[in-house]
Amino acid sequence: MRIGEVASRSGVSVRALRYYEEQNLLASERTPSGQRHYPDSAVDRVRLIQHLFRAGVPSRSIVEILPCLATGEVVTSALLDRLKAERDRIDQQISDLVETRDRLDAGIAEAAAKAAEGAPCRLA
Incomplete structure (x- = not known):
């Protein structure tokens, strides 16, 4: 093609x-x-x-x-180690993203609760 x-x-x-x-x-x-x-x-x-x-x-x-x-x-053990290292780095990146998402969710929930109470939401 x-x-x-x-x-x-x-x-x-x-x-x-x-x-x-x-x-x-x-x-x-x-x-x-x-x-x-x-x-x-x-x-x-x-x-x-x-x-x-x-x-x-x-x-x-x-x-x-x-x-x-x-x-x-897998051609060599060094290449296998490289594949594992890339996988581990990606796993860490996923963990970091999940942590960031969870912190955003907590901030959103807090802001929504304050808004429901009629309190202004102020960004720091």
Whole structure:
């Protein structure tokens, strides 16, 4: 499939796909006229790349761990340690976000209670 179709199906820009190729995260074949052609599996791969980027994984790490995530094979124990470290970092990020959400919920509940009493809510 062409680059525009991959972009449309995966929800990313054509520019992002070109960047992924530059970073060796995605591969395409070139037609005789120079157009990129991607396999059908490219859409799922791009979505996975996007998930990893959103989780804060840098492209240099994605390039190392993507083959393991795609095939399930772990090449070295060092790479397995890297995967575990990324997972642990993401777990910590999730914990931090949950704590922040809980604090916001408490603040919202307190503000709503004061508003119900007719007291003004003042932000500090």
